[in-house]
Amino acid sequence: MNYTVIPKSIVNFQTGNSKPTDIYVWATIKCCSNHKTNISHVTEEKLSLLTGLDERTIRRSIKRLKDAGWLTVHTIIKEDADRGFIKRNSYYIKPANKDYFFLDNGFFTKNYPAKIAGFLLLLKAICLNNTDTVQWSNSQIAKAIGLSRNTTTALLNECRRLGLIKAIEKGYELTAGCFINSAVRKTAAGIYKEICEFCKSKSITPPIWDKRAMSVLLTKYNAVGLPASEPITITYQLNKRCKTLPEKVSLTYFIKALDMQKPHRKIIERDKQDKEDFSGFAF
Numbered sequence: 001m002n003y004t005v006i007p008k009s010i011v012n013f014q015t016g017n018s019k020p021t022d023i024y025v026w027a028t029i030k031c032c033s034n035h036k037t038n039i040s041h042v043t044e045e046k047l048s049l050l051t052g053l054d055e056r057t058i059r060r061s062i063k064r065l066k067d068a069g070w071l072t073v074h075t076i077i078k079e080d081a082d083r084g085f086i087k088r089n090s091y092y093i094k095p096a097n098k099d100y101f102f103l104d105n106g107f108f109t110k111n112y113p114a115k116i117a118g119f120l121l122l123l124k125a126i127c128l129n130n131t132d133t134v135q136w137s138n139s140q141i142a143k144a145i146g147l148s149r150n151t152t153t154a155l156l157n158e159c160r161r162l163g164l165i166k167a168i169e170k171g172y173e174l175t176a177g178c179f180i181n182s183a184v185r186k187t188a189a190g191i192y193k194e195i196c197e198f199c200k201s202k203s204i205t206p207p208i209w210d211k212r213a214m215s216v217l218l219t220k221y222n223a224v225g226l227p228a229s230e231p232i233t234i235t236y237q238l239n240k241r242c243k244t245l246p247e248k249v250s251l252t253y254f255i256k257a258l259d260m261q262k263p264h265r266k267i268i269e270r271d272k273q274d275k276e277d278f279s280g281f282a283f
Contacts (some may be wrong), residue, residue: 004031004103007096008125011145015064019147020118020155025051025061026070027121029091031108040091051114062089097211101125107178112164119155120164122147123172124179132174188214190224191234195254198238204245213251216264234258 006027015022028050033040044055044062051058065071072092080086101124107117122145127134134141142152156172159165164176192214196206221234228235241257255264 002105004105005096005100006030006103006121006125008099008101009096011122011125013070013146014068015061015070017151018061018064020115020122021053021057022061022064022118023121024114024118025053025058026065026093027103027118028108029071030093031103031105033091033093038093038095040093041088042091044089050108051117052111053114062091101127101179104178107176110176110178112162116155116158116162116164120159120174120176120178123159123165123174127174127179132179133168133171134174135171137170187222187224188218191217191221194224194233194235195238195251198235198242199245199249202242202245204247204249207250207253210251212267213255213264216255216260216267217251217258219263220258220260 004027010023010026013019013023013026025047028047029040029042030038032042032046032050044058047053047058048055053061062071062073066073070093074090074092076088076090077085078088103121103124110117112120123134123141124132126136126141126144136144138153138156139149141156142149145152147155156165160167165172165174192209199206217234221232221237223230223232226233228239230236237258238254242254246253252264255261
């Protein structure tokens with residue numbers, strides 16, 4: 001994937017004054033993880049290269065993240081022909097099931113200072129939904145992200161100096177350009193919106209978002225912005241197949257209506273197998 005899913009709950013990180021730096025280290029590990037298993041085998045050396053932090057600082061950050069419960073670390077000792085016995089870490093990060101945003105992986109190539117990069121992620125976490133706008137005062141921002149007002153103001157000023165945010169009336173606009181909806185997100189959002197609009201046209205409450213179900217629907221229906229009269233659109237097919245709807249619907253209901261149960265079962269079985277494959281990992 002060319003994006004990383006970041007939960008807005010990062011504002012709740014409790015790692016002290018190193019919070020912005022720790023968040024960036026955590027996000028970098030997440031970027032380097034398997035998106036199906038949420039497990040990463042990234043080395044401290046690579047983390048150092050990606051974040052610009054020395055390996056000693058990386059190790060301290062990992063310890064804080066582990067102690068705070070944001071990272072599960074599994075260490076094994078391997079024998080290396082040149083260096084003898086060495087330690088290797090694997091990391092597990094709980095998946096974000098709700099309240100998250102998409103981060104373009106190009107963010108990790110910008111070489112922003114780690115503290116600034118982590119602070120930008122904190123700002124994004126408190127933006128108005130589906131925007132890059134924070135409509136709060138410095139004091140309110142500090143309280144929302146769990147940093148002191150002085151630290152928050154200093155970091156905001158540094159971000160402004162670097163051109164990563166700009167001041168607007170009653171807040172700030174993020175201008176880093178790394179939180180723009182990716183094509184994947186735009187398509188998923190567009191298809192989900194069509195389903196919701198279809199439900200509303202039937203006076204039925206739209207279904208809640210289901211990541212797994214949406215991934216199935218997108219394998220067949222990924223054309224957005226077209227007239228509903230086009231057979232390739234999901235709206236056309238829903239109008240054809242769902243003349244009426246029950247009082248309560250889910251995305252799984254529409255998978256069945258669109259005769260996509262088989263790929264849905266495959267994904268469920270694959271996810272189950274992935275969990276079994278990593279059942280020995282110390283979560």
